[in-house]
Every structure is written in C-alpha cells, then in structure tokens.
Amino acid sequence: MKFNGYHLMAPVLAALPSTGLAQGTDAAAELAGAIAVAVPTDLVFIMNSFIMLIGGFLVFWMAAGFAMLETGLVRSKNAAMQLTKNVSLFATACFMYYLVGYSVMYPGDAWLIDGVFGRLGTAVLEAVGIGAGAADDYGYASTSSDFFFQVMFCATTASIVSGTLAERIRLWPFLAFSVVLTALIYPIQASWHWGGGFLEAAGFSDFAGSTTVHSVGGWAALTGAIILGPRLGRYKDGKVVAMPGSNLPLATLGTFILWLGWFGFNGASQLSLSSVGDAADVGRIFANTNAGAAGGVLAALILTQLIYRKVDLTMVLNGALAGLVSVTAEPLTPSLGAATLIGGVGGAIVVLAVPLLDRLKIDDVVGAVPVHLFAGIWGTIAVVFTNSAASLGTQLYGIVAVGAFVAITSGAVWLAIRAVIGLRVTGEIEIDGLDKGELGMEAYPDFTKG
C-alpha cells in the first residue's frame, strides 16, 4: 500500500524495467530481481495500474457484502435503515477521502508534521490522456488507479462500524462520525505506515491492513458501542436476550461477497503486477487469503458444535471473516497450512469473544469487534511467525500506537456528537423499528400492506 512514499525512488525505478513494490520484502532483492526481468516501462505502468483497478472494484464489492451481512443480522424492522447506513457511509467515505483523506494519508514529502500528520488538500488525478512524460510516477503506476484503490480501503474501514451499532443509532449522528473517521482518523493513522510515516520507519509490517484498516474500524465500533449503550432489553436480569437476525441467507451471501472482495483487498495490496515474482506473489496471496477464510470457518464450526452442541451459522460466518482479517496483515509469506492455522485462530477468537463482549454488556449486533478488532490484533502479531523481517516488539508498537490513537479520537468524537445532537433514537422508535421511525419506510412492506 505504499505509493507516494516511493516518489523519491521514481527516477531510479523509471530507469529499471520493473518496480515490484511489494510490502515487507527486501528492497535490494527487489531491485536485483527488477534488473533481471526485461519488462518495458510502459507495461510496468499499465500492469501495476491494472491490478489496482481490479483490486479496487473487488474491494468496492465488499461494501455490498457488509450491507447484506448486516441487514441479514438485524431484525426486519431495522433492515431498510441498515441498508441506508451502508450506502450512505460509503458515499460519505468516498467524498471525504477525496476532499482531505488522500492527501493526509499520502503527503509525499510535504508532511505538516513529519511522519505523523500529512498534507491538507484534495486528491488530484493526472490529466486526461497523458503521455509517459506527464505521468506522476511513470516507473510505477497511475495516480488515478492508486486513488481508486485507496478510497475503497477507507470506505471499508467505515463499513465495519455500522454493523456493531445497528438497531439503535440515528442516521445523521452516525454519518457525522463517518465524516471524521474517513477524513482524518483513518487517513492519519494510515499515513504512519502506508504513507511512509513513523510506523513505516520503525519497521511495522501490516501488508493489507489487519491493523491499519480492520482494527481501526473495530476500535471505532467498540468505543461507539460502549458510548451508545446496548439495545433496549438486550441484557435483562443478568441474562443475554437473543435478538435473532431476520435473514440468514442474506447474511451468508454477504459473507461470500466479502470473501470474494478480499482477494482484491489482499491480492492487489501487492500493488504491483509487473514481474514474474509479482504474478507468483499475487497468486500466492489469493490462495493464502482463501485458506485463512477456510481456517476461520472450520474453527468456528467445530468450536460452536463443542460449546453449544449445535453449530451456530452466524458465528461460522463471523469465523470466515475473522480468518480473512487474520491473514490480512501477512497474506504473502505463510504457507497454505500456516495461513489456514492463522485464520483458524481468528475463527476461534470470534467464538470465544462474542459471549465475552455480552458479559461486559457491550452490544455488538454483528460481531464486528471480535472479527475486525480482535482478529486484526491477532493477525498483526501473527506476522512474526512467517515473516522474519517483522519483530514482535514493532508489531505490538504499531498495534498500541494505532489502537490508542483511534480509541481516544473516536471516543472523543462519539462523546462530542452525543453531547451536541445525541446518538440514539428514542425508546419508542427503537421498539417500533428504525425503518418506520427514522425512515418512514419498510424493507418488507408487503407483510403489512398486502
């Protein structure tokens, strides 16, 4: 996910046939490999841009996955609202990332505070129909493909939050939070690593964003859930009241869509498809990403059978996603077996963490906190098992730095919004359903109107 951070190397790379800007790999070896392979620079530019566009629209499709998963796991009286939040937060993220986020995340050499806070300004693409000489980074890829790929990651981060807070948060306060998350909170911490900031300098390793994307969404969701409070009647007389989701086929479809989108999320985070090594690596990432998801499913399947005597589909779906989140920090270096194991631990974490959160009376409707935060932390730590370039200390440093920053800033934003305009719907609307109360529209009107 580095792009602008390599601008300094552009003249060198432009003279070389291939760039191979893979994360977590040895720069010297990359350059040596680049010299050995004779790929024309035009083709390097084209193929690198191409993989980011492919990856970008696959990651875009994850928004559909989140929308279906979350809608399936809420009750039917809140389904239309959940869909509204998903499409609105996506558009909000796209706009804010264009307006501020991209420049904050990728300041190039123009940091306002070196390595900590990037540049303020809108994203600007290359002109129409440019030649090689006018490209921002001819030796690498187009700015437009990079922006398109990156904006999807920003939107993904925002998508994670909506499921946890479902069925009780009002639309506009939620979108107000999404504005701050996608304009500042996500881009600032992402600049620390992918923008070439202080975490990058420290050697932090997070290939496609177990911490940088998923934990960030998870922290924002967790602080939101604590400040917002549980759904009415969720915890009664020391017991957890089940509120079963309305449509498990939809939740399952959403999970499969996310699984598909993840090939773009992780695979295209190679950011390069211009050498034999790149092509092999991208394929390896696809296969490992898939293995991680499978591991997560199997772990959740077996664990729920053992603990509850019956398999719990919603936790199995969470298990798939936790497996995916777990391999996201390092989908390249593990073997297929290691990727399955890493994903499997992620799936186990979810099954154990869901009832734990309930015991703390933190109401996470879809399980996004265990999936994206807990499995994200695990995946970031697990990098050290297969990638010798990563160290446990640095990984923990990154986890704590990002976690503290996001927990504090998002907590402050949630509290500020609550103080100024409030966060929750009224008890009456919550009971009637947000669809009727907030939208005046129902997801399934035929049931009542014939």
Add this chain to the structure above:
Amino acid sequence: MKLIIATIRPFKLEEVRAALTSIGVRGMMVAEIRGFGTQSGHTEIYRGAEYAVNFVPKVRLETVVPDAMADQAVETIRKIVRTGKIGDGKIFVLDVGAAVRVRTGETGEDAL
C-alpha cells in the same frame, strides 16, 4: 352446520386439503398461526444466547360442513395429521347459526 377448527402441523396441510376435498368438503380457510399446547415450545440458540420459542408455528384450518359430514371430516383430519408425538394439534367443532353465499343469496347448507 358445523365449524371445524383444526390446528395442525404446517407440513400436513396439503395432505389434509386433498383428503377433505376427496370426501366432499368444498371449501376451507387456512392461516399461519403460532401457539402452544402441551408441546409448549422449545429452546433455540443465537450467537451464544439461548432463548425459548414458546409459540410454535402451526396452521389453523377452518371449514364449515353439513352436520352429516362433521364426524367424517373430523376423523379424516385426525387420521392424517396424527404422528403420535406431542404437538399434533387439536380439533374443535362448533355449531354454526347461519351461512350465506354472497353471489346468489343462498342460505344454510346450500350456501356451503
């Protein structure tokens, strides 16, 4: 005339309809309902939380038949919906005071 109200297992509905039609019952009304009797529900589990499903899905079938056919209709329903397990349902028989066919104005058993 008798009104027969039968609460039955939903999957038996089609069989009951066919059997009643074959003995000459000419119409019926059905509704998907939830309720409990001796069966009194069961527990399900969702994301680690157990919960009781006290009201079990059933189909309520209602039909009005001539007095002479009532016993046969009740026996037909009972024979088909019975599985021998708790939750087979109940059949109620009530007297009907009057019946009118809207289209023709016929009354009594002629209206059935």
